[in-house]
Amino acid sequence: MLEIENLVAGYGGVEVLRDVSVKLSAGEIVGLLGANNAGKTTLINALSGMVAPMSGRILFEGRDVTRLTPRQRVELGIVQVPEGRLVFPEMSVRENLQLGGINARAKPNRSRQMEAVLDLFPRLKERLSQDAGTLSGGEQQMLAIGRGLMAEAKLLMLDEPSLGLSPLFVKYIFDIVDRLHAEGLTILLVEQNLMLTLRHAERCYVLERGQVAIEGPSDVIKDDPRTRSAYLGL
């Protein structure tokens, strides 16, 4: 479904990703691991169209999307749930969700989709009129994921969903992730939390200094000593 070929990308002329190639099949849940500045968020932003690649290609469902705008990518179904949630603080939960479904493909089904999302996150249903800025970290994460789902994603990219959350919320969120995966959603999971990712993702890529250092099924990677060293930047 998704093919990234030899991607080179960065900011202001400085390369962050050097020759990265990643593949995802429909329905998979793939993890993207790596230490802090390995390039995980840059890769996700390149997929979302927020960073223009210096060279390389991105193919989605067979189409070359490398030159498409962020809006076009969302309309194709490539949706990012950003690091730090980034909910719209002075808009209500309802408005945040409505905005999630603003793209042309999702808009016709918006009310139905909203019901589905609220069924998935009953806590949000209780807080529909509350300003998103007043929600707790966990609730904001729910809202951010809900917002992403409103966009009718075909590929959902989660950037550090466990960041700053209590263990209880982390479990809750990842139960939801499993559930979405079971329903057939393709998920790219970017996480700092090694164990968590290996447990929920079928396959993983480990980025080190802008390149793919290790890739493979999670249980194989788990026992690979190189993983830990790449991870700790040793």
Add this chain to the structure above:
Amino acid sequence: MREEFYNTLSSPVWWGVLVLAALLPLVLSSYYLHIVILSLVYVALASSWNIVGGMAGQISLAHSLFIGIGAMLSSALLLKLGINMWLGLLISAAISGALGAIIAWIDFRFRLGHLSFVLITLAFAEMGGIIVEGWDFLGGASGLMLPRDTGNYLAFQFGGGHGAYWVMLALAAICVLINVAILNAPLGYYLRTIRDNEKAAQAIGVNILRYKIAAMVISAALASVVGTAYVRYMTFADPYLLISPVITIEIVLFATVGGLGRAYGPALGALLLVPLGEILRGKLGSTLPGLHYFIYGVVVIAVILLTPRGLLSYFELTWSHWRRR
């Protein structure tokens, strides 16, 4: 960092340029000489504003006050109280500096945002203008006429033409040098941290109030001195010219287009835009009213679109590209 400053002072390029510039009056007609003198005035003014607006990031529109005080007050002191203009220059500079300090203090004490500061300084400038226009001592609405310039240096007279030119050249050079000095001294460093992130600067213990006041005082005093010299050159102290916010808007334009916060930026901006404005006005001013300003506006827009990071950055980049070839 002091080294940079001494390097500049002893740089042959600097002195070469200065000597060449000093020789200009010998080859220019009085019309063009006037334009160059005017450009130098604005080099000095824009450079002085740069200290508070470019380096410290405090966009003050109050400078017309300081220029006006330097011009009107020293003239009034001479004409009404017989006080020598050199002394008048010092008194005006001191008062401007004090006013500047008060404004900086208000900015700090009341924690004004940037746009608030702009508008409040504008408010002060407008109020100043109204006070001057209403106060006969300062010439009221009709201004003050200075005694003829007979070249008596003791009386702050430079003999018009060439003498005025050399004085302005010196003033402009001094203002730019002060920019260089500050940028290479701890003061410049503190001002830039305040500009880039005031909260962070405060968090690491930078004394915001002291440095804001310092920048404002230096800037105001310099602007005032230039004002005094300028009014001497013009011989007529025109309140509409000297106290109006238009002059401030112009110097902010020159400083920004040339390169905000850089030592040579404002000079570059003034040296390009002042002659442009004057020549446009000279050639087109009497044809269709508004035409020369229209073209001036178009040129400004074009220059900014072409060099959005300022003229100085643009030239530096082109220079380094050219050298790499």
Add this chain to the structure above:
Amino acid sequence: MSEFLQAIAQGVLIGSTYGLLALGMGLLYGVSGVVNFSHGDFISLGMFLCLALYSALSLDPYVSVFITVPVMMVLGTLVFRFLIRPMIGHQFLMIVQLTLGLSLVLQNGILMVFGGQPARTPSVVESKLMILGEVVLRVPHVIAFGVSFALAIGLFIMLRSTDFGRSIRAVHQNAHAAALMGVDVGRVQVLTFALGIGILAIAAALLLPGTPIQPTQGLRYTIITLLVVVLGGMTNFVGIMLGGLVIGISEAFGTIYLSNTLGALMPYVIFVLIMLFRPQGLTWSSSR
């Protein structure tokens, strides 16, 4: 006493239009960080266009507004696309200087075409008066008040209940997240600018009847709008409308009780006092 009421009434009427003008500026700032210093000159342009339409076709400003609004919006879109958008992300003061250059171009363009003499554009309602008790109100001012208020309410509803309004607020609150949701940030910016210009065109027609106009008046309107916007906390809807009323009323008091030149200072004085003691401006709890 009647002078006092007169001042208040006049201030409220004009202040509502000032508020409307400032909303346009505030919205643009919210989505792009740009402050347009040729704001007042666009108002001026709107007024002179009405004048031209009157001279050529004898159209009352309240009618010609239907022509000037689309014309100005197209012009605004072009200006934004070619002059302002390339500058977004660059130094704030540089963008300001660009808009000041634009101000010179607009002002002097008008000067070249219309000449420098103050001109009046007659309107059917121009000299009609409305009397409420002790207060004498000029009908154009009452119309201005009604339309401004209605438009402000319309804007408020648009921002709260339409997708476009939500995208504006989203871009303002977090442009990156908005883009990730598929919002075309560039399009929101240009549409917001065009919307602001359209509002300016309407406000120009509202302010026109009975007012002599000159090409150089642009700066005055720009500064008044700036005062209102900053008073309103830059992007706070209610704050801006309140700011408009405050400035309108101070201006009215100034001109009624003091001489003209001193009166023009009143808005500044009130502005300084308010900002000194309430640096966040007149922001109203939840800023939308």
